[in-house]
Amino acid sequence: MNKKVLIVDDEPHIRMLIEQTLEDLEDEGVELLMAENGEQALQIIEKERPNLVFLDVMMPKMNGMEVCQKVKKELHLTEVYIILLTAKGQEVDRQKGLDMGADKYMTKPFDPDEMLAIAEEIINS
Amino acid sequence: MNQKSNSLWTRALKNVLQKDKESISLLAQSAALLKVDFLVVDATNRVLWGTVSKEHTYSVEIICDSLSLGIFKSTTKAGKYIFDLIKIFLSKEFEKKSIGKEVLSLYREINMIYDLSEMISEKIDTISIAEIALRESSQIIGSTHGLFLMYDPDEDKVTELASFGDNPNSQKNIKDQNEVLKALILRGSAAIVPENRIKDNLPIQHLKAVMYAPLKVKHRTLGMVILGHEEKKEFTAAELKLLTTITLQSASAIESAHLYQKGLKEANDREEAIREIHEVSQKFVPSEFLKSLGKDNITEVRLGDLVEREVTVVFADIREFTAVSEKMSPKENFLFVNAFNNKMGPIIRKNNGFILQYLGDGFMALFPKGSQNAITASVEMQKELHDYNTERKAKSRLPIKVGVGMQNGKLIMGITGDIKRLDAAIISDTVNTAARVEGLSKHYGTSILLTKECKDDLTHPDEFDFRYLGPVQLKGKQNSIDLYECINGDTELLFNHKLNTLSTFNEAMNLFFNKEFAMAAVTFQQIFKMNTDDQTSKLFLNKSAHLITQEIEENWKGVELMNTK
Incomplete structure (x- = not known):
């Protein structure tokens, strides 16, 4: 079965940037999925069971924290690796995010090379 | 360049045929309408669409930007329409990919600059700022050499704050080229130096490629950063722009560091002044006095402080x-x-x-x-x-x-006055x-x-x-x-006199207090005669003599009544 990575962000250009960043994964047969809000993300996660989710924190309709909590604490999809994305300077949310069950935390602007390396590592583990 | 666009075209082709739902569905519909079955393989002969079949008699090579991306085959010539459609999607996808790539590289720069400003804003010493700026720029902009130069207008001198790469005699060169460098710095512009002019102008003459950008704060130029490569290469305008961004960040960080140090110096000076005032005030108000009030410093003294x-x-x-x-x-x-x-x-x-x-x-x-x-x-x-x-x-x-x-005896030491004095x-x-x-x-x-x-x-x-x-x-x-x-x-003389006559004096005092004034007077007279500087004996002599003729009260105790203050 194909590995899947879900990118969740309400800003289209950020989705595009992450997609562009993770493009190389597609060559390895990884499928990149997109969602533009929390609700949509939750539906896709339930249906597609992605291996990895890049989840923006600040979003309309159910923010990243809530999505994370639902996935990890209610649906118990612990095998879905969730990386929370938040703007630099809002690192105070870090602990809250980790409490909600997030596996990792990254800040925006992100370092594309670092993001790709992390994604590859998680996908291949 | 070719390598890059090759992989971009290849990916674009793949996306059009395998990823983009819109293009996939349109291609499938068109093929159905035209009753055509088609096959696309990439340059490595990997199938991107359809299945290999001997019935695919029509065949066209997919060429973009003179690059062969693969082969299109179809059952009929009508496949040509599908082929054209693929090419339209392909060029759109390529454009999209190119922009995406460009945006990502810009984003990478933003992230780098973000990190850089975060790193240097934490620094308060100019050398660290210079080192970080050089390290970061050398990482993003391929360069083997770098110089971070500052110009000090007070001394009219250009100095090196940090550098990387092997710069033989750079200190001497900087000194020798002081005027040239100063002029470059004061001009305050960024430039890529043509190879044939490197030799004349810069302290890193052995390099094949050089560019520089000013360290500008508002209307002043603090210095400049020079990046170079020992091999032949062309710095691009984009790289120069990036260097300029880095130098702008560094310049403002250096300015803040200067201001911080200036503030620190002023604070020290103030402290020193306060300490001096304290030292002077100590001469007015003894520190022992302050200490007895439990204070270390005059500035801690408050009205009403007191100690017994x-x-x-x-x-x-x-x-x-x-x-x-x-x-x-x-x-x-x-x-x-x-x-x-x-x-x-x-x-x-x-x-x-x-x-x-x-x-x-x-x-x-x-x-x-x-x-x-x-x-x-x-x-x-x-x-x-x-x-x-x-x-x-x-x-x-x-x-x-x-x-x-x-x-x-007991006394209360304290601070009195009013709030102003x-x-x-x-x-x-x-x-x-x-x-x-x-x-x-x-x-x-x-x-x-x-x-x-x-x-x-x-x-x-x-x-x-x-x-x-x-x-x-x-x-x-x-x-x-x-x-x-x-x-x-x-004085020695008087002391010896008083010491020698001490018992006589005490005797005379006893006589005096026993109201035997005549005897007392005689004795005091004896003592006084021996040294007329003994004013005390003279006083008691006079008192005794005076009291001889006076009527003395029963409870007279010889208390001297002082009516003046």
């Missing part, structure tokens, strides 16, 4: 100061008092005392550790004075006499008494006069010699106090 202590208060006063000062101009007068205080101050401090107040022709000193210190200091002061008088005598000047009076103050009856005792020393003709409280407070009374002078009742006081004369501060 048992101390010995000493008043010293230049006798007949008016007589001495009449012969002097005001300035001479002032210098004289200063000379006097300069002699006395060290003696007081040496004996654990401090001068709380200067009183024009005298001073008031406190001895927190008690009367032994006070009396030792008083004797030393008198002896110092004798030496001083010897000097004065040699210059035909009048000798100075100083009366010392002291009292031991604070002063160290002593509130105590002990001070009043000490001042009165000093006044009495003139009356009794003694050089050092002390109360019984003081004498009782002495830890080693045997070190000194005393004459008991009887009780005295001060004006406005209920109780009388007993007075003693310490004779050790007298």
Whole structure:
């Protein structure tokens, strides 16, 4: 079965940037999925069971924290690796995010090379 | 370049045929409408669409930007329409990918600049800022050499703050090229240096590629950053722009670092000034006084601070100061008092005392550790004075006499005044008494006069010699106090006289208090005759003589009534 990575962000250009960043994964047969809000993300996660989710924190309709909590604490999809994305300077949310069950935390602007390396590592583990 | 666009085209083709739902569905629909079956393989012969079949008779090579991306095959010639459609999707996808790639690389820069400003904003030393700026720029902009130069307008000198790469003689070159570099810096613009001009202008002449950008803050240029490569390469405009962004960030960080250091220096200067004020103020308000209030510093003193202590208060006063000062101009007068205080101050401090107040022709000193210190200091002061008088005598000047009076007891030291004007103050009856005792020393003709409280407070009374002078009742006081004369501060001649006649003197005093005034008078007369400087004996001689003819009350105790203050 194909590995899947879900990118969740309400800003289209950020989705595009992450997609562009993770493009190389597609060559390895990884499928990149997109969602533009929390609700949509939750539906896709339930249906597609992605291996990895890049989840923006600040979003309309159910923010990243809530999505994370639902996935990890209610649906118990612990095998879905969730990386929370938040703007630099809002690192105070870090602990809250980790409490909600997030596996990792990254800040925006992100370092594309670092993001790709992390994604590859998680996908291949 | 070709390599890059090749992979971009390949990916675009893949996306059109396998990823983009819109193009996939349109291609499938068109094929159905045209009743065509088609196959696409990439340049490596990997199937991207359809299945290999011998029925695919129509075949076209997919070429974009002169690159062969693969082969399109179809069952009929009508496949040409599908092929054209693929090419349209392909060029759109390629465009999209190119923009995406460009945006990502911009984003990478933003992230780098973000990190850079975060890193350098934490730094307050300019060298760290310069090092980080060089390290980061060399990472993003391929370069083997870098120089971070600053221009100091005060010294009209360009100096290296940081560098990387092998720059032989760079220090010397910078010095030699000072004018050229200064001109480049002051011009304040960024540029890529043409290879043939590197040799003339820059301190890194062995390099094949060089560019530089100014360190600009508002309208000033602080310096410049030069990046270079030892191999032939062309720096791009984008790289120059990136370097400029980095130098802008660095310049403002350096400016803040300068401001911070300036602020720090100012704070230090202020602290130093406060410390100096404190030192000066210590001369006005003795630190012992502050310490006794539990304060380390004058700035901590608040109105109403006070402490109660048992101390010995000493008043010293230049006798007949008016007589001495009449012969002097005001300035001479002032210098004289200063000379006097300069002699006395060290003696007081040496004996654990401090001068709380200067009183024009005298001073008031406190001895927190008690009367032994006070009396030792008083004797030393008198002896110092004798030496001083010897000097004065040699210059035909009048000798100075100083009366010392002291009292031991509790006093309250505190800060009084109002919110605008604070002063160290002593509130105590002990001070009043000490001042009165000093006044009495003139009356009794003694050089050092002390109360019984003081004498009782002495830890080693045997070190000194005393004459008991009887009780005295001060004006406005209920109780009388007993007075003693310490004779050790007298001139050698007078001291020897007083010491030799001590028992006779005590005998005379006994006669006096026993109301045997005639006998007392005779005895005092004997003593006085031996040394007419013994004013005390003369006083008691006169008193005894006076009392012989007086009617004495039953309860007469010989208390001297002082009606003046």
